[in-house]
Amino acid sequence: MLHASCHCGTVRLEIARKPRTLTECNCSICGRLGARWAYYTRTAVRVRCPDGATQAYSYGRKTYEYYHCKVCGCVTHYARINVKRNDKVAVNARMMDPDDVAAIPVRRLDVRRRTRGRAEPPAAPDRGGP
Numbered sequence: 001m002l003h004a005s006c007h008c009g010t011v012r013l014e015i016a017r018k019p020r021t022l023t024e025c026n027c028s029i030c031g032r033l034g035a036r037w038a039y040y041t042r043t044a045v046r047v048r049c050p051d052g053a054t055q056a057y058s059y060g061r062k063t064y065e066y067y068h069c070k071v072c073g074c075v076t077h078y079a080r081i082n083v084k085r086n087d088k089v090a091v092n093a094r095m096m097d098p099d100d101v102a103a104i105p106v107r108r109l110d111v112r113r114r115t116r117g118r119a120e121p122p123a124a125p126d127r128g129g130p
């Protein structure tokens with residue numbers, strides 16, 4: 001079991017296992033957040049927080065929602081709004097203990113170059129994680 005939490009501890013995530021890789025992306029939102037994403041199946045992640053503790057942010061085509069703690073502002077995870085089968089949830093590994101993820105390789109996605117500035121985050125991979 002791996003844990004992640006926002007700065008103030010209001011939003012806690014319980015994660016079934018360590019990720020095999022982490023993903024950094026330079027799209028309009030990931031670049032601003034400085035996030036490192038770890039992708040999981042939805043059943044592998046449990047979000048523990050009081051009702052109403054998170055705020056979801058969505059933009060553009062409204063494909064994804066980025067959740068942040070209303071108290072401290074940390075973005076803890078994002079997920080597709082209209083859930084499809086085998087959908088993934090992306091956990092911000094910056095919310096994990098750095099020692100827990102220090103040895104995990106980081107994949108860098110150059111979305112900005114690939115999409116010529118279009119503002120979409122990377123799609124979570126369909127199977128097995130990146």
Ligand SMILES: [Zn+2]
Pocket residue numbers: 006007008009010011069070071072073074
């Ligand atoms: Zn918080």
